[in-house]
Amino acid sequence: MRQINNFINGEFVASSSGQRFDKRSPVDNQVIASIAEAGQGEVDQAVTAAKNALTGEWGQLGTNDRVDLLYGVADEITRRFDDFVAAEMADTGQPHHVMTHAFIPRGAANFKVFADIIKNVPTETFHMDTPDGRGALNYGMRVPKGVIGVVAPWNAPFLLMTWKVGPALACGNTVVVKPSEETPLTATLLGEVMNKVGVPKGVYNVINGFGPDSAGEFLTRHKDVDAITFTGETRTGSTIMKAASDGIRDVSFEMGGKNAGIVFADCDFDKAIDGIFRSAFLNTGQVCLGTERVYVERPIFERFVAALKDKVEGVTLGRPTDNGVNYGPLISHEHRDKVLSYYVKAKADGATIVTGGGVPDMPGELAEGSWVQPTIWTDLPESSAVIQEEIFGPCCHIRPFDSEEEVVELANASDYGLSTTIWTENLTRAHRVAAKVDVGITWVNSWFLRDLRTAFGGSKQSGIGREGGVHSLEFYTEMRNVCIKM
Numbered sequence: 514m515r516q517i518n519n520f521i522n523g524e525f526v527a528s529s530s531g532q533r534f535d536k537r538s539p540v541d542n543q544v545i546a547s548i549a550e551a552g553q554g555e556v557d558q559a560v561t562a563a564k565n566a567l568t569g570e571w572g573q574l575g576t577n578d579r580v581d582l583l584y585g586v587a588d589e590i591t592r593r594f595d596d597f598v599a600a601e602m603a604d605t606g607q608p609h610h611v612m613t614h615a616f617i618p619r620g621a622a623n624f625k626v627f628a629d630i631i632k633n634v635p636t637e638t639f640h641m642d643t644p645d646g647r648g649a650l651n652y653g654m655r656v657p658k659g660v661i662g663v664v665a666p667w668n669a670p671f672l673l674m675t676w677k678v679g680p681a682l683a684c685g686n687t688v689v690v691k692p693s694e695e696t697p698l699t700a701t702l703l704g705e706v707m708n709k710v711g712v713p714k715g716v717y718n719v720i721n722g723f724g725p726d727s728a729g730e731f732l733t734r735h736k737d738v739d740a741i742t743f744t745g746e747t748r749t750g751s752t753i754m755k756a757a758s759d760g761i762r763d764v765s766f767e768m769g770g771k772n773a774g775i776v777f778a779d780c781d782f783d784k785a786i787d788g789i790f791r792s793a794f795l796n797t798g799q800v801c802l803g804t805e806r807v808y809v810e811r812p813i814f815e816r817f818v819a820a821l822k823d824k825v826e827g828v829t830l831g832r833p834t835d836n837g838v839n840y841g842p843l844i845s846h847e848h849r850d851k852v853l854s855y856y857v858k859a860k861a862d863g864a865t866i867v868t869g870g871g872v873p874d875m876p877g878e879l880a881e882g883s884w885v886q887p888t889i890w891t892d893l894p895e896s897s898a899v900i901q902e903e904i905f906g907p908c909c910h911i912r913p914f915d916s917e918e919e920v921v922e923l924a925n926a927s928d929y930g931l932s933t934t935i936w937t938e939n940l941t942r943a944h945r946v947a948a949k950v951d952v953g954i955t956w957v958n959s960w961f962l963r964d965l966r967t968a969f970g971g972s973k974q975s976g977i978g979r980e981g982g983v984h985s986l987e988f989y990t991e992m993r994n995v996c997i998k999m
């Protein structure tokens with residue numbers, strides 16, 4: 514069985530306490546790795562290594578040399594592509610094509626894109642008048658913020674972790690990463706990549722463990738962590754924000770969603786079915802940007818529900834490496850219990866179950882995995898917890914609507930504001946509705962189409978701040994102004 518250790522100051526180290534925990538496969542619940550759990554001592558060592566690296570070789574590098582190292586990291590990820598795919602599949606149980614087409618290539622892209630940006634971004638300058646007529650020149654310079662604590666979730670582990678590590682390092686910071694306890698493998702592999710490429714020791718560190726009273730809490734409370742970037746549940750964000758208030762440390766939060774899909778009768782029907790199918794069921798519904806509330810204009814409502822049901826009933830469950838498999842398990846038994854509790858609530862609240870609603874019969878060892886049926890409901894009241902709360906599972910509720918005003922109101926009636934997807938061939942209407950839906954990201958006739966130069970983040974309880982493109986620089990650097998009197 515694999516032994517996974519922490520990665521501190523360029524070395525893989527076990528925990529001094531000897532404490533370890535098991536990582537189980539979502540597919541069949543077999544133990545696939547033993548993970549060293551970092552205690553306060555390992556977290557202290559990792560943060561100290563990261564702090565020292567800021568003034569060591571890494572801190573002395575010019576932008577071009579730093580950027581070259583990051584291009585090297587991207588190339589080495591691509592060279593070890595199959596290792597990353599295998600590790601992420603083992604951790605998440607998600608199908609091979611999801612890894613090869615989306616999650617692992619994005620990891621490499623996250624280093625390249627931010628290396629390009631930091632090389633090319635200008636800073637502001639202002640010439641100002643002064644009473645003596647000679648004037649003054651102001652110019653801005655960006656400096657690294659320092660040690661960045663990166664706390665990552667399990668649903669797209671490598672993509673989401675590198676989305677933070679890429680820009681943090683491009684800006685000259687150092688990082689201590691706390692991957693999810695459910696998915697430690699790719700963060701560990703990235704340590705090997707960093708060493709191979711020659712990234713100086715202490716620049717990238719990984720500590721494994723849980724949240725409360727474990728590595729997550731030790732890291733986010735650490736006084737030498739200068740800023741914290743977190744992706745995960747809104748409730749966890751609230752706890753981390755309290756920890757960050759000691760020392761007035763900056764936070765960037767990407768959190769939960771309860772995203773609406775809005776389908777107008779004038780949409781391209783087949784594209785809308787494909788799009789909503791992907792947005793509700795990709796990664797077994799474990800995507801923050803996923804669509805759990807679907808609103809369909811009444812003239813096409815019945816046809817839409819029937820077509821989506823057909824599509825959902827055509828999924829193929831199985832091991833991620835099996836041919837033709839396009840639907841995997843949930844991440845863990847614990848998460849399955851949570852999702853199933855909403856399946857029970859939906860029934861109790863009077864839902865019509867269009868398809869699914871339970872646990873599928875899986876053959877042999879797979880029966881021990883965290884499988885649930887993809888599920889569609891109709892007829893729930895908007896007040897139901899199933900409509901209001903993030904389930905983070907392979908399920909959606911579909912409701913008819915009669916007017917643009919009504920659907921905007923329904924879409925906005927949520928504590929979350931992460932994303933929405935609008936399906937219509939009327940682009941004037943698309944612009945109008947996009948302007949009224951209170952979310953950070955709106956897709957029209959598409960979903961999860963990501964240009965990494967654009968702002969990414971949520972409004973309301975879905976997040977604080979924006980990452981992506983130059984927006985990431987706002988968080989990962991301090992802007993200094995220099996004023997020179999002529």
Ligand code: NAD
Nearest residue numbers: 665666667692693723724729730745746749767768769801
């Ligand atoms: P989670 O909040 O349970 O855990 C995320 C990370 O926080 C893990 O590493 C965990 O160990 C750590 N953690 C938990 N409690 C902590 C504490 N008290 N102090 C410090 N660290 C702590 O989230 P999850 O279940 O791993 O991920 C799913 C959630 O992530 C969903 O809500 C989803 O919407 C959200 N998400 C958001 C985005 C986005 O970009 N907005 C992207 C992906 C996932």
